Amino acid sequence: MSSKYNVIMEEIKSRLEVGTLVAGNKLPSIRQLSEQFSCSKNTVIKAYEELEKEHLIYSVPKSGYFVVNEFQNASDKNDAIDFLSAGPDKNALPYVDFQHCMNQAIEQYKEELFTYSEQQGLYPLRVQIVKYLQNLQVFTQPERLVVVSGSQQALNLLVSMPFPNGKNNILMEQPTYFGFIESINLQQANTFGIELTMEGIDLNHLEYMFRNNDIKFFYIIPRFHNPLGHCYTNREKKKIVELAHKYDVYIVEDDFLGDLDPNTKSDPLFSFDTSGRVIYIKSFSKIFLPGLRIATVVLPTLMITHFLRYKFSSDFNSSALSQGALEIYLKNGMFHSHLKKIKELYQTKMRILQDACELLLPANTHFSKPTSGFYLTISLPKNVTAKRVAHMLTDQQIYVDDASRMFLPEYKKDNLLRLSVSQVNESQIKPGVKHLAQCITLIESRKIHTQSKFFNSDQFI
Structure with a gap:
């Protein structure tokens, strides 16, 4: 009873x-x-x-x-297969643990919550982040950290502010994170691209770009790239840092998924930097709680004052409550346990997705093969557009991302799909890929049939 x-x-x-x-x-x-x-x-x-x-x-x-709110029964959820959403797995979010930390933060940081807190970020949080970053081979001091309202704010500020090298142009991988392209477009910054594949970038071409194009900084996602899922080798990262030093170019390193790297010997570009040219950005959105809106940027000492002036004009300081709760969460060891859990989760999902692609996709379709992370890209046959595939799949409640928005205009490709494993259920991955494969085959067959009818019409007899 x-x-x-x-x-x-x-x-x-x-x-x-x-x-x-x-x-x-x-x-x-x-x-x-x-x-x-x-x-x-x-x-x-x-x-x-x-x-x-x-x-x-x-x-x-x-x-x-x-x-609080209307009750939502689990049975109300639809059967959509979501390869589009890029936030963390909702079932892996540590709601209860973090709620305890929020309550403690309210008690511990009462004054800071109702007054203006430190513009650079709560010092106790910066101390904890420094300890946390050591696990990622980023060794620095709290004085070089600035807490920002998500990595997007850091990128937007870096695009807008002048750099010590006095240069004006920005170089980025192609494709790259759409949010960065939006900042570039809105601020009408001068940009160049360099093509990235799963084999990497052409380092000789990178040197040419650094030498001849007045590059202010090179924006790079070195681990589990968005959208490709690509990871650079340590040798490549070391060479890129050497070239930046040689040609007085800054590097903005977006290491948003570095925590998921199964290769314990993989290091960030920051670890190879001896001249203070790598600006390291670490977000907590994808690996933890997106709504927290907390990230950190590690800056060269001579750039901190200028960066804080630009941040002041944006929002003065980031949420004190979020900072206080994160400080407690990092300090008590909960974050370490959370990372261990999600590292296994996303590796498993990515393996299932790749196995499904290998088994089900048509032979003339190619896909990237990251070891973990959120993203995998599919290169469609030349006569099949990503927009058409995404539209057809939407009718079946299967959601994928047309990656054309992740290119500068001169590099744009219309046959690249991005699939994210972060919010799709493991049991849905294979059925989703099966529908995707059927969709590609159907579009191809229609194209071939249309072309056949066209070339056999009377006007060509």
Whole structure:
């Protein structure tokens, strides 16, 4: 027989599910439920406390308990296969653990929450981030770190501000992260591209670009590239840093998924930098909680004051509550356990996706083969466009990304699809790829049939 407090919980959930209780409604008082269910007030309190932990209700002192939001039953979820979303796996988000850290942060950082906090970021958080970055072979000091409101803010500021080398042009891999291209376009910055494949970039061409094109900085995603999933070797990274030093070029290293690297000997470009030309950006959005909006940027000392002036004009300082909670989460070891869990999760998903692509995709279709990370790209046959495939799959509730938006105009390709494993269920990966393969085959057959009819028409007889 169920405990009485479980009966109370199920009764309230039932009312939420059918809609007789909606967001903002006040719940019956503890005394009322105690009488209704013939139980003690402590039993009702326990039921309400459990519902609070599930974030279904909240309490207001001296006023009672209220509904947080409409109840969503797990069975309400549709059968969509989501290869499009690029946020972390929702089932791997540490809601409960981080809630404890948020509560502690409110208690610990009361003054900072209601006043302007340190512009460079809470010092205790920067201390913890320095310790955390050591695991990624980034050795620095808290004084060189600036906490920013997500990596996108850091990139946007770096695009807009002048650099010590006095140069004006920006070089980027092609393709690359769409958010960076948006910053470039909005600020009308002068840009150059360099082609990236799963075999890497042409280092001789990179040297030519550094030497001849007044490059301010080179934006690079060295591990689990977005969208290709490519990783550079240590030898390549060392050579790129050497070229940057030789031609007075800065490097902006976006290492947003570096934590997922199964190769323990793989190092960031920052670790090869002896001349202070690598600017290292580390986001917590993809590996942790996107809504936290916290990232860090490690800057050369001579750039910190200037960077802080530009950040001040943007938002003065990043959320103190988010910073305080993250500091506690890093300090108590929860983050290390979380990373271990998601590292295994994404490796498994990527392996399943590659196995499905190998087994099911048509022979004239090619795909990248990253060892982990979120992203894999598929190069479609020449007569099949990514836009057409994405549109057809949407009708079947299968979502993929047309990667054409991740190119500068002169490099644009219309036959590249990006698949993300981060939010798709493992059981859906193979069926999703099967539908994708069928879609490619169908489009190809239609194209061939149309061409055959065209070349056999009377005007060509």
